[in-house]
Structure formats: structure tokens, C-alpha cells
Amino acid sequence: MDLDDLDVLLEDAHDVLRVETLDAYAVRADVGDVDRYLRGDPPASAAQPAWVEAVGDAVARGLRRRRLRLVPRPVPYYVRFSCAWRYTATTARGEEVAVLDQRRDPPAFAWARSLGDLYRVDDRTVFLEHDALGRLVRAFEPATDADATTWLPLADQWQVAEPFTPWWAAESAR
Numbered sequence: 381m382d383l384d385d386l387d388v389l390l391e392d393a394h395d396v397l398r399v400e401t402l403d404a405y406a407v408r409a410d411v412g413d414v415d416r417y418l419r420g421d422p423p424a425s426a427a428q429p430a431w432v433e434a435v436g437d438a439v440a441r442g443l444r445r446r447r448l449r450l451v452p453r454p455v456p457y458y459v460r461f462s463c464a465w466r467y468t469a470t471t472a473r474g475e476e477v478a479v480l481d482q483r484r485d486p487p488a489f490a491w492a493r494s495l496g497d498l499y500r501v502d503d504r505t506v507f508l509e510h511d512a513l514g515r516l517v518r519a520f521e522p523a524t525d526a527d528a529t530t531w532l533p534l535a536d537q538w539q540v541a542e543p544f545t546p547w548w549a550a551e552s553a554r
Contacts, residue, residue: 404458436473478541
């Protein structure tokens with residue numbers, strides 16, 4: 381599956397769950413913003429990246445958008461940036477974001493992290509492969525058996541993960 385096919389698949393899917401496991405991503409929309417965040421400066425623009433707007437548009441059309449963020453300890457700078465500037469924006473637009481914090485259940489965290497990044501798109505699982513810099517290089521669907529053995533336990537992780545908003549309120553107050 382090429383990355384354009386992935387975009388098409390995500391656009392009108394009824395239920396999309398994005399699982400994020402990496403400590404950092406190389407995303408064009410974040411260029412400069414991460415540095416500004418680390419310096420304590422405001423964003424360069426009040427406008428959100430196109431993907432944040434796309435999440436809100438999908439939710440407004442009645443589509444479900446979810447994100448499961450694995451949070452290692454100590455919390456990496458990019459994860460803090462994503463929480464402060466991106467997830468707060470997407471949750472305000474209706475995305476459901478949950479956190480699987482390493483402190484809460486280290487074995488569950490380790491298992492989920494070993495899967496790597498993926499999307500659950502309606503009844504399909506799409507794994508994402510990133511290079512060493514965090515750039516998305518490939519998306520692929522596993523064999524049917526792998527899909528069932530991966531997705532079912534991961535669905536359980538979504539059920540026990542902490543809702544983002546109260547988790548972030550407590551985390552950012554530290």
C-alpha cells in the first residue's frame with residue numbers, strides 16, 4: 381500500500397484508531413514549531429496543520445477518530461510538544477485521544493510498543509514503518525492471522541488507557 385492509498389483509506393473510514401509509539405516523528409507540519417515549543421515561544425501561526433483540520437472535519441461528518449499515544453518515561457520532548465500543541469487541538473475538534481502511560485502498566489506498554497505504529501481503519505489494520513529519523517516510509521497490511529492476533533489485544537489497551545484531557549492536565553501541572 382503506498383502512502384497515497386493510505387490517505388484515501390483514512391479519508392472516509394467510519395472508525396480510525398491511530399496508535400503512536402515513537403518518541404519523535406519527522407513531520408513537515410511540525411517544522412519550526414517543536415523548536416518554538418522548546419524555547420517557550422508561541423506557535424508561528426494560529427492556524428493548525430492541515431491534518432488537525434482534517435480530523436475535525438471527519439468528526440463533524442460523523443466519523444470517529446481516535447488516537448492511542450504510548451507515553452514512555454521520562455516523557456520525550458516531542459511527546460510533550462504533541463500533547464501541548466497538537467492533541468489539545470484535535471481533542472477540541474472531537475478526536476478521542478487516550479494515553480497508555482508506561483508507569484501505569486509497564487508490561488502492557490512494552491507489548492504495545494513492540495507492535496510499532498499502526499492504524500486500525502474500520503476492520504483493517506495497517507502497520508506503519510518509519511525510518512530512524514521518524515519519517516513515514518511505508519504502510520502495509522499484515523496477513524489475516526496477524527491482524528487478529530494484533531488487533532484484539534490492542535483493542536483491550538484502548539479500553540484501559542487513560543483519557544488524554546485529564547492525564548495531560550495532571551502531567552502539565554508537574
